[in-house]
Amino acid sequence: MVNNSNNGITLNREIKSEKEFSLKKFFFQWEWLLFLIFIAIHIINSQLSPYYLNTYTLLDATMTFLDKAFIALSMTFVIIFGDIDISVGSTIALASVIMAVLYNAGLPMPLAILVCLLVGVIAGFINGILIVKFKELSAVIVTLSTMILYRGIAYIILENQASGGFPMWFNFLGWGYIKTIIPFILVAFIIAAVIFYVLLHKTTFGRKVYAIGNNDVASLFSGVKVDKIKIIVFTLNGLMAAIAALFLTSKMGSTRPNIASGYELDVIAMVVLGGVSTSGGKGRMIGVLLSIFIIGFLRYGLGLVNVPDQVILIVIGILLIFSVMLSNLKLFSNKS
């Protein structure tokens, strides 16, 4: 530090504006750790099953977990706020059920899909409005209530029926391939992931999301439209849930009020393993993407050698805790 006491004049200090590159800092990042786990999982899986290390298998495997991964993208924003949205599973059910019912009532499929997305948007918007207007309630409470409510409405609509019979082309969402081997859902997900990556890390919107997550009062005082941005993010989360609903419904060919139950916890696990802290303000999209594929491939690979589901759950539970434990070591810096 400069000590300019001797010359007796005020000298403005020079403040550095170039980042010093530190090899240690570069390598001890959470995302590297995730990357290592990612590689390790592929090595282990390919040792376990002769079917695993195969382009077709790997590509096909993505079809089994990418539906919820869409929500993880927007849930990342929600959790950066320090909030949480546990109503997404129910939003999927509601959006999907309404779409199916309207289609079977004669609405053309493209319009039904639009309605599905709209339902997601509205469900998310309601969450957002309630959270913003009732600041004394946390997002957990609001979305816990709407979680029960949204699924409840789905039950009222469809009771114990299933609804399906969608046109053939709708199958393509969940089951279709591009160039015969690349699952369509993978392509769609990559596009969405790029959009969300840019939105979070390159735009003023993303910057404001981080600001709110760190200190919403200071953000308000700095002219950030805190409420508006929160509503947008929750609405976006509803929209992504509706998109997940499209893929899931296509995958199942029909829908029921009880679909996607428990999805919220899977999505949250993906996001927090990715290094997004539920206390807000921290985390990067890259981490979330890695974590989506880690959990997905781990499940798929172990399932391929027919490890019981319960054991897979234990493995994922321990992985979650163990990796977060590692990340807490002082070595890993985890800045946005």
Place this chain on the structure above:
Amino acid sequence: MSEKSSKNKISLERIQQIREFSLIGFIIVLSIFVQFRNSNFLTMSNIDDLLTNTAILSILAVGMMMVIITRGIDLSIGATLALSGMVTSMTVSNYPSLHPLVALLIGIFIGLISGAIIGLLVAKFNILPIIATLGMMNVFRGITFLISGGKWVSAYQMSDSFKAISTGSILGINNLILIAIIIYLVFYYFINYTRTGRKIYAVGSSPESAKISGINVDRITWLVYSIMGGLAGLSGVLWVSKFASAQSNTASGYEMNVIAACVIGGVSIAGGEGKVTGLISGVLLYGILENALPMINVSPFWQNAIQGAVILIAVLVSALIKRRIGSSNKIRRED
């Protein structure tokens, strides 16, 4: 700061009271409505059923409240409950002459250990509660499945004395209700009249301040998860005794009910806030919903939506009331 203005102000206690009264008012209105639809609702026998069925939830809610006050959350309690219930009932089926008290102790012990592990993860390894408990939830469920080999322990494998834990009664009051009352008394005292109890609030209200003023934050954190675990363990025994069946998916998802009851009872997820008296009304409202909906003959397909709507309304209304009081408390002068 004139003396007069400060006297007009509504005190901390008043705020809480009014909140609780509003909830109790809501409960009364709801009860009258249900009573109108089914005159069996406000009979002694139904109230007895209601309380018995809410007892386990209420015991878990006490633990959950303390966890939430410290800004934490515990998603693993359903799994802990299942683990403790399974181990205890397997033990009981192997040693039918085991004294029920021993069974209770085994269950509490297993719960304590599970809770202590979580407490360790949260306090010492700084793992966020939601992650630690989400992870351990999977682990505990998996272990329960593995030790039971996918089998259930059924009624005929349990001794009568074991089943009597939850069916027996003292002075005409069912044991479950009695246990819940004792737990509420003990924890009411613990939370309000002991230093350790107050430290729980301090840690939740401002962990930094707590640390700087010499409160052992880690110890308190560890303590609340251990207590939560112990109560979940106890509930596990009560559960399998009540239903006379232990399965590896016992009480799956039950943590959400408990959290909902806490939240309705005015426990703030942001930490630092929540009272035993408020919790009782939250638990009661939840219990009434569970009990009343089947009785008023609503279509089963409507039950979910009604439950969600009632919770939402209860929470919103109490927030509005709190806001009313909060703002009048802030205004310093009335012209």
Place this chain on the structure above:
Amino acid sequence: QEGKYAIIVKNAGNPYNEKEMDGFEKAINEIGGEVILKAPAEPTAESQIIMIEQLITQHVDAIAIAGNDPDALQPALKKAMSRGIKVLSLDSAVNAQSRMVHINQADPEQIGRVQIQAISEMIGGSGQIAVLSATSQAANQNTWIEWMKKELEKPEYDQIELVKVAYGDDLRDKSVSETEALLKSYPDLKGIIAPTTVAIAAAGKVLTDRGLQGEIELTGLGLPSEMAEYIKNGVCDWMYLWNPIDVGYLAGYAAEALVTEKITGNPGETFEAGRLGSKEVIQAGDGTEIMLGAPFRFDKENIDQWKDVY
């Protein structure tokens, strides 16, 4: 003849499903193939879809599945069939387009009717009865309840009134409070039919605790181990089930018959199913199925020999 045979049951940690897997494994061992047992942690169609995909990747020869949803597995199972995998369902059917044949534990019509006959006999032919089912969308239960209602239309049941169908969602606590609500809302209730394990055991417990044996009758479908207590104490005079081991066992042999193309799933075909003898494929609705037999009656006489089996 080596082959890879897979079974997916509804979920893990349920003795009924475990026994199905046992029976399936036993059959495949007799045949001499490789067996893969799969059970999702939660009983959802979503997790079964993932398992089907994993089995396709492993190039199994046959998949036997107890579907968590009759329709939602259709695309996945169709994909499996298009890869040459023989698909059959057991216990809980998937729709006719998603399977080649279904192993039916017992005729749903018979299951439905026999329970009405039983409760009628227990309550002496007149009084109010209620049904306590699993979830409101459980397909099996819903068909059975339909048949119960049809049976009730017969003139001999004029005196019997079905007052309510309640749903315990296969949760212990909910089933208990639904039972209690039934008792209170219908003070004249004479009998309860609970066609699902969790509900019948919960009802048995409630009736036992309140000392209502003899006043309110209980029957339905349940696991012998869960019901042993209540059959012996007289709360439930008798109830029904089939042998899940046999369901799995038959599925194993049927899978082999499909793989070796002894059958293709068309009506009229027959094959040898190990100790169960010769079985025939029959038409059922728009699909085909293989019937195991009539539901088995458990009562005080035989419950002790079954309670330790499943």
Place this chain on the structure above:
Amino acid sequence: MSKYILELKNITKTFPGVKALDNVNFQLKSGEIHALMGENGAGKSTFIKVITGVHQPDQGEIFLKGKKVNIKDPNDSKKLGIAAIYQHATSYPHLSVTENIFMGHEKIDIKTKRILWEDMHQSAEKFLKELGAEFDPKRRMSTLSVAQQQIVEIAKAISTNAEIIIMDEPTASLTKTESEDLYRITEKLQEIGTSIIFISHRFEDMYRLAGRVTVFRDSKYIGTWGVNEVSNQDLIKAMVGREITQMFPSKNAEISEEIFRVEKLSRKGYFKDISFTLHSGEILAITGLVGAGRTELCQSLFGIERYDSGKLYFEGNEVEIKEVQAAMKLGIGYLPEDRQEQGLILDWELDKNISLTSLDKISQYSFIDRKKEKSMAKRLAELVNVKARSIFNLAKELSGGNQQKIVVAKLLTSDLKVIILDEPTKGVDVGAKSAIFKIMADLAAQGYAIIMVSSEMPEVLGMGDRILVMRNGEITKEMAVEEASQEKILAAAMQEKI
């Protein structure tokens, strides 16, 4: 027995990248009031935290009454009879005042260990009364004003019956009268033999209370003097390392046309019938006692809170300010009272903090241009003379005064016409203070109109062109600086409307 009750020798403490204390010595005599002074970031607060065991020194020794002690955590220091009021309040917002005062040393029944609530409420009330505060000890901490919270902190320290009480800038958010109460208490404590370390940036405090003064500069110990033996100038030189001849810069701004006019602005329960005009180049000082409603008024002008009635004219046109963005669009900027809570994102780097108010300036089609952002941050950080190594330092790593400079830098990113500064020099050292005054004068000279809220009399008189005095939500007096004096201001602040 040593003649010092507390002695620290060769204390060194480093944080990652910062040496906060460098071989520092300190001696506290029994029963004295000892002032500790120094620039922002000199290491005063860190030093206190070493004494109380919040931080562990890298090296050095602590002696209590001549005996070497090892203070591992705040509990140890508490047991040794040391209590501290920290610079940044360490309160429990959800709990009652009583509990805040007694947390950790609640009054309990010796036998049953039961907490005696009534006793506690009563003694809490007594402590508060002693401090001249009259609020109900059952009130929730979060409903108190900053100053009231400060009083609770003091009560907390007193309640432990400590032998040594350390106060880290306790007067920073107090007004004159409240400071007087604090002086009284502090002297009373001294009378009963308590030894006190008192940190403050106000010379007033030091002269009024302290017998001796120790100065730190740039993490180093500079010296200890008897307060009466050292001149003001020498002390400033010791602290700043250079001479500050003129605290308040000469103003050469030309006060010209009206920019902003407020007519009968009211918000029920907070302020009433506020009217004033503001001209370009003018510094309007608003003063008054704590709780007079100044902050509320400023926040309504900036659109954070709604106002109920009244009219606002900006450059002659009637305007409505219903949200922050509307105020910013007009060219109004606001420097909040609480820099940590309202001004900064502590976990962020300086560059991101600085750019937050003007993201559209450094972005195109919403895409952030990092290069532009960094250069803007560097320019402004240097302009306000922040003591930091690089713009990638985290805001929380800066000392209080330097944090305040960052908040000022944030304001300067926008094109403003009216700048509202709410207690801009709170907790800021003399050097930084004069720098902030210099910036203010420069801004006024460039034609900005400035509203400055301040409780510091010299500052109000030294910087203001016109002075508004508020009391109980109303303006009780408006005067030009020429006709103002301390006495007149105080009279207006304390009496009813004249």
